[in-house]
Amino acid sequence: MNSKFSGKIFHWRGPAPYLFVAVPPAQSEQIKAVSGWVTYGWGVVPVHVRIGKTEWKTSLFPKDGKYLVPIRMSAQKAENLKEGDVVEIALEIRL
Numbered sequence: 001m002n003s004k005f006s007g008k009i010f011h012w013r014g015p016a017p018y019l020f021v022a023v024p025p026a027q028s029e030q031i032k033a034v035s036g037w038v039t040y041g042w043g044v045v046p047v048h049v050r051i052g053k054t055e056w057k058t059s060l061f062p063k064d065g066k067y068l069v070p071i072r073m074s075a076q077k078a079e080n081l082k083e084g085d086v087v088e089i090a091l092e093i094r095l
Contacts, residue, residue, distance in 0.1 A: 001034055001093045003027045009071060011083045019076060021089060023060065023067040031060065031067055031093065038093055046094040051087050054078040057094065 007021035023031065035045050043062040047069075048055065054075045060067035069089060071081060081087065 004090045006086055006088050009081060009083055009085045019071040020068040028066040048092045048094055050090040051075055052079045
């Protein structure tokens with residue numbers, strides 16, 4: 001499953017501070033529909049992410065009915081990203 005969307009980067013002060021982008025509700029519902037086949041526990045979903053020219057593998061985290069895309073530090077540096085930026089994201093669920 002592939003998806004493209006834009007979203008605003010935010011800082012979440014959870015157990016490990018990180019920058020995230022929330023997957024929009026419609027795409028989150030689609031991901032949730034297939035999550036049972038791909039999750040490896042706790043509802044996380046393995047994905048391949050691309051922002052600009054930077055690509056990486058990570059996992060989406062479920063939060064309040066949506067999924068969160070963690071933005072790695074290497075991607076933040078490569079794409080000059082910071083909290084508040086709006087980014088275009090392409091994701092592919094890894095099987």
